[in-house]
Amino acid sequence: MLTILFLFKRLRKSITLFLTCIIFITSLFIQTAVASSKILITINQFVNHPALDDAKFGIEAALKDRLLLPERVEIKFGSAQGNIANAVQIAQYHASLDPAFMVAIATPSAQASLRARNNSTLAFLAVTDPIAAGFEHINNIIGVSDAPDISRLLDIAKELLKFQTIGVIFNPGESNSVQTVEMLKKLAATSGIKVQQVAINSSADVKVATQKLIGQVELIYLPKDNLVVSALDNLIQVTSKAKVPVIANDPSLMTKGLLLAYGCDYFESGKQLGNMIADLVEGKELATKIQSAKINKLQINHKVAAALNIHIPKELELQETP
Incomplete structure (x- = not known):
């Protein structure tokens, strides 16, 4: 009798283990089927x-x-x-x-x-x-x-400060950047503004390129260039020390130390x-x-403006995007 009970218990454990395995395998199969669908x-x-x-x-x-x-x-x-x-x-x-x-x-x-x-x-x-x-x-x-709406950005920049030369750093291997620089040069020419450009081949070149512009420009435009943006901290480090404002058509970069940005969200x-x-x-x-x-939205960095002694007109403040 004891032997029969013992065998029955072992059989029940085996059946339970078997059913558990079946349920587990079925669950995996269902998950895979759902994922594949x-x-x-x-x-x-x-x-x-x-x-x-x-x-x-x-x-x-x-x-x-x-x-x-x-x-x-x-x-x-x-x-x-x-x-x-x-x-x-x-x-x-x-x-x-x-x-x-x-x-x-x-x-x-x-x-x-x-x-x-x-x-x-x-x-x-x-x-x-x-x-x-x-x-x-x-x-x-x-x-x-x-x-980018470069024309609107330049108009806003003119409301904040006077400048005759604007600098730009870009990667000639990125078609976006080449097109943007060409647009910048055409728009600047209509206002008698000179564009000083520096080409780079990697993000490691950004700091040196920025240093080349210091003393030659009163403002730096930041194009939607992936190499330049990826090294933006190095660029801002140089421009902040030299008190040269930076503008862009990318509002998401404002926390990095730009003066202003106007562009798509x-x-x-x-x-x-x-x-x-x-x-x-x-x-x-x-x-x-x-x-x-x-x-599109407009953002102005008031902290940077104060550090550069730039006055923000009230009418421009009203146009800012919260």
């Missing part, structure tokens, strides 16, 4: 800095607001750390996954993703000139352009693209596949 979106970000980080966060926020993330969408992210070769490798890897959308943040990553993709929809952000980047008349591509631009992606996922048509950023 999700819509895959890859993100290839050229470099980590405030503007591009905000753009990524905006995309994710929109997809969450539309109840797609994480329920129906899976995201795989890669940062090229400002390296073109890395951007190409990430694009090739992402293309091999055959995602529904290949999101690319900044022109170098967008161009690399365009060359690598197969059937995926390319969705770009932080591209100043989509035509110059080669995105015009291409099928299966959507995006939000961040073309990258978080909102990210949400704009995220909603475009969500519309396509839900089967809706996009009226315009390549759009301009809808929200």
